[in-house]
Amino acid sequence: MTEYSQQNAPKKGLIVSPIENGTVIDHLTPGKAIKIADMLGLMQGAVVIIGQNLKSTKYGKKDIIKVENRFLTEDECSKIALIAPHATVNIIRDSALYEKRNVEIPDTVEDVALCSNANCITNKEKVPTRLFAQNKSPLVLVCHYCGFEIKGDDLKLKG
Template identity: 40%
Template sequence: MEYTRTVEALKEGTVIDHIPAGQGLKILRLFRFADTGERVTVGLNLSSRHMGSKDIIKVENVALTAAQANELALFAPKATVNLISNFEVVKKHKLELPEAIEGIFACPNSNCISHTEPVESHFYVRPQGTDTKMKCKYCEKVFSKDIVAEVR
């Protein structure tokens, strides 16, 4: 089988590749890539030699930091995050689950003070078996990452 590129090359920006199929839209929404004002290319259920099928996100003129890339590890632990400059990969972030995540997710506990006080959300992240648990800094309740991800 001949391999063909199904998503246009990026001159400057970030490519998040090898996202498990079905996680691309969740990552796009949670990390607000569409709000950057830059062109975002999303490929869903693309053919992959290594994964069978995968999702991919390309964001022009946005360079993710290592900390931002690590936040992606919650939903795509084996993803690759490549920084592109002049069509070349200039840096690859190796993903590691962060110890904490701030300002991305809302606490699922409706009684948590993070909903009424002017504070950024803050969760401590702990892997637990095949799941990842997130503990709110303020109310100290523990949730599965998928429950936290569904709250807006």
């Protein structure tokens, strides 16, 4: 027997089919789904459904990722926030919405993103990066080591 929640129920005109167990990452900035799926390593073996430029009542357009049998950690949610600050993470269990989370940009971004200053010690030596969120919207990060300011659009994540 399959039970469907409101949120996960098949609707008329539904483009992206529901999943039974896993995570739905919704309200992603259009064009960012592939980047995020790649960053989280979702493409390796798991069933992944990606929708791009879907209609969003809130933001006009959005991307969405559905991944089966994969549940995101807090750390992974923070990473998503750096790229798509309005994203919501829905955990689906037995075809029902189990948990809904908003992603949050952390005050300190530890060893997730790179400093854009080529001469920074974190780019020269094996020093973990540490960036402070000076402003969250629009996103501006400041390097703990060299004081370099990195705008959200220029942000590069660790590979």
